[in-house]
Amino acid sequence: MPRRADAERNRTKILAAAREAFADPNATVSMAEVARRADVGMATLYRNFPGRRELLEALYTEEVDAICAAAGEVDGFVPWLRRFIAFSTGKRQIAAELLTHVDGTDPVFDGGRARVMAAGAPLLTAAQEAGTIRADLTLEQILDMVIAIARIHGDADYVGPILDAALAGLAPS
Template sequence: MRRADAERNREKILDVARAALADSGAGVSMAEISRRAGVGMATLYRNFPSRRDLLEALYTDQVTAVCEAAATVGGDTPGAVLTAWLQRFLAFTSGKRHIASELLAGPDGGSPVFGQSRARVLDAGRPLLAAAQEAGEVRLDLTLEQILDMIVAIAAISGDAGYLQPILRAAFDGLRPPADA
């Protein structure tokens, strides 16, 4: 178990790194993260021996938040709950471009974190999709994998939220069963 001050330092580093990568993208150095967090380089490297370790921790934390959101998002109907969670997934996907591209560019061409994360997200979202399909609010011929791939594709479109939201609404409209079904 970590000491309380060590855990605070770790969380401070993660918070600073999350904000720095969101603002600056992949260009922020470990030294800059250390400086912004107000911790020494030894503390930074004790918690995250490499930049890759830091990026994987950030990615994993955000995946955990998306998975936990599956249990806490609200809505009037199962379809609304699924839609709220998919919005959260879109925000996660959009905010992780720099981290994911840097992890993918690594020497092994990827990270086992991706496969594990996808499995966790699918496990968290499947009950939401099943409930929406059982309620007749989402087409039965779609899998969660297909829906998440659609969200990832939308997240890759350049543009701000005002530009992306109508595209996302059109995609959500396409999740509904046809009127003649």
């Protein structure tokens, strides 16, 4: 059943406020803080997201949707990887908190990873066939490398050259 327009606006405001709050690695984000930032009442927040986990899952899923959509918007594999590192950096706190609530495998993470792999695979195949990316690397290996770089603490001036060096290493010798 489709949501009313005002209910959809409230959901969008809540997600935007939560995304901004969780982007601050030093912030301790409560549900009350999300409601305050979104300028909605607690009942509205809980009507949309019955608990913290549901809110975090919605944020994570939204970000996976964005990186998958980016695969069709960018011109090539390396630009998509640059979007992926921004995605990985931005979801660090969300994923870390979600992992505290998960035992073993989780459909949100497993489904998200599968979707990202499916979105990136054609880009990697095209780049490898064009001879711009080494053929001995899998998408999983490359994404693991990018995720490791995304975990490095530092601003863009610090992490950027590390990413550039790693991406240069993807080219065939």
